[in-house]
Amino acid sequence: MDTQRYNQLISDLRSDYRPQREWGEGKGLLMVVGHFLVGIAGGAWLLGTLYGSAWTLVLAFVLGGLGGLVHLAFLGHPERAVGMMRHWRTSWVSRGFVGLSLFLLGGVLYLPGQFVALGAAGPALNLIGGVMAMLGALTIIGYMGFAYTASKAIPFWNSPLHPALYVAYALRGGIAALLIVGAVKGGVPAETLLKLWIGVTAVVGLFFIMELQGAATGGNVAAKQSVHEILNGRVSMVFYGGTLIVGLAVPALLLATSHAASAAVMALIGIASAAGDFFMKLSTVRAGVYLPLVIPARHHRRA
Amino acid sequence: MRLGMVIDLKRCMACYGCQMSCKTEHGTPPGIFFARVLKREEGTYPSNRMIFLPVLCNHCEDAPCVDVCPTEASHYAEHGIVDIDHDKCVGCHSCMVACPYTNRYFRDEKQHYFGAAGPTPYEVARSDRHPEGVVMKCNFCRPRLAEGKLPACVDNCAALARTFGDLDDPNSAVSRLIKERGGFTLHPEAGTGPNVYYLAP
Numbered sequence: 195m196d197t198q199r200y201n202q203l204i205s206d207l208r209s210d211y212r213p214q215r216e217w218g219e220g221k222g223l224l225m226v227v228g229h230f231l232v233g234i235a236g237g238a239w240l241l242g243t244l245y246g247s248a249w250t251l252v253l254a255f256v257l258g259g260l261g262g263l264v265h266l267a268f269l270g271h272p273e274r275a276v277g278m279m280r281h282w283r284t285s286w287v288s289r290g291f292v293g294l295s296l297f298l299l300g301g302v303l304y305l306p307g308q309f310v311a312l313g314a315a316g317p318a319l320n321l322i323g324g325v326m327a328m329l330g331a332l333t334i335i336g337y338m339g340f341a342y343t344a345s346k347a348i349p350f351w352n353s354p355l356h357p358a359l360y361v362a363y364a365l366r367g368g369i370a371a372l373l374i375v376g377a378v379k380g381g382v383p384a385e386t387l388l389k390l391w392i393g394v395t396a397v398v399g400l401f402f403i404m405e406l407q408g409a410a411t412g413g414n415v416a417a418k419q420s421v422h423e424i425l426n427g428r429v430s431m432v433f434y435g436g437t438l439i440v441g442l443a444v445p446a447l448l449l450a451t452s453h454a455a456s457a458a459v460m461a462l463i464g465i466a467s468a469a470g471d472f473f474m475k476l477s478t479v480r481a482g483v484y485l486p487l488v489i490p491a492r493h494h495r496r497a
Numbered sequence: 498m499r500l501g502m503v504i505d506l507k508r509c510m511a512c513y514g515c516q517m518s519c520k521t522e523h524g525t526p527p528g529i530f531f532a533r534v535l536k537r538e539e540g541t542y543p544s545n546r547m548i549f550l551p552v553l554c555n556h557c558e559d560a561p562c563v564d565v566c567p568t569e570a571s572h573y574a575e576h577g578i579v580d581i582d583h584d585k586c587v588g589c590h591s592c593m594v595a596c597p598y599t600n601r602y603f604r605d606e607k608q609h610y611f612g613a614a615g616p617t618p619y620e621v622a623r624s625d626r627h628p629e630g631v632v633m634k635c636n637f638c639r640p641r642l643a644e645g646k647l648p649a650c651v652d653n654c655a656a657l658a659r660t661f662g663d664l665d666d667p668n669s670a671v672s673r674l675i676k677e678r679g680g681f682t683l684h685p686e687a688g689t690g691p692n693v694y695y696l697a698p
Contacts, residue, residue, distance in 0.1 A: 270588015270630025
């Protein structure tokens, strides 16, 4: 720990609202990047299967693999990662690891059959791989929100809406992946996807507003501080610039001004939407502040 | 037997003796405090005062850090002590964001108090044994307990503000203090069942 980080830690420990820096800052940024990649991978696999887009499945697999590597790079001891399967009964991080392993193994079995004939073993590999990958995809779509909700120290994350929000992010990421693949390879129903993007984006926005409103009105002091950090504090630039402008205003403008769903427009909407999701996750993670340690008011002696 | 601690905030004078004795006992590296003292000014002049709150791992009965740990590195040891098996810890930090008492620290790299001057002989002897890339926290001085001693912060509290003992024994000093003086825990709403109690200032 260098002097600057040591001084920052001491300053954090002294502050009323200690910002969490474990996930989202320094090496912790890898955690957000990992969640971002894995979230898109899960959503892309789900929607790629739904729309029969083999190239979207390939993209999902690559993003899942990258996400896994980024997660490993974040760990203090990546060589012990296999041990993370041990505590799946109560740990969402463990469940996520199991899910991602299942997804990648299933992808290895399932994907070759989408491009080449595998002979007699083909149908069995397709079935086993397909089931494994879909189970893994559903797990990785779901686990992230729950991993944050299980964090009792960060009241802003400790919300029942957080898992729903992360599922919606994954679906939005899946649509973004399909749009990008459609722009490059074709073969996806562009108009339907753009309508779906509008619908899912509306759901993401609604969930996010509900979460902010719930924290600001019914949350404790730490949750309220997190809302302040997002709207008017140290992560507001990421939120307004990244989430609202890049992730929402740019795609909305493209949708409003483009009459036909051209490849370039689809690709741009997909990229901007995915980038917006990344910044939204980043601002939510960075806005987390720890519960302050205080003596309950009823135990105070009058001064 | 369920080991626990009672901290009398009326006795605590914020001398940092607990923090220093803990650092000395464990040789914790810079930025890692198994025990620390929070100070906060309350009220406005002339009705203001300083509030002191010594904090450490609460060794919760229903510890969220144990639940979220993917490798079972965070675990319940004997007598309700919550400890970390550093050989299992992958350094995912999930226990740190799960602990409502923020008493866990990540040691990312070897570090010394005097930077370029290198480690002192004390640091070589005490600090360098701690592994890197893992989360660290108070374990109620398990090695001292095994030798029949009290935790270092209890033994070295000059104001005798800390009492340590068996919370399951209704006649133990800790149980009596909690009962007679209305001991309370921090963040009871978190539902973690802390085994560190406080007596009102």
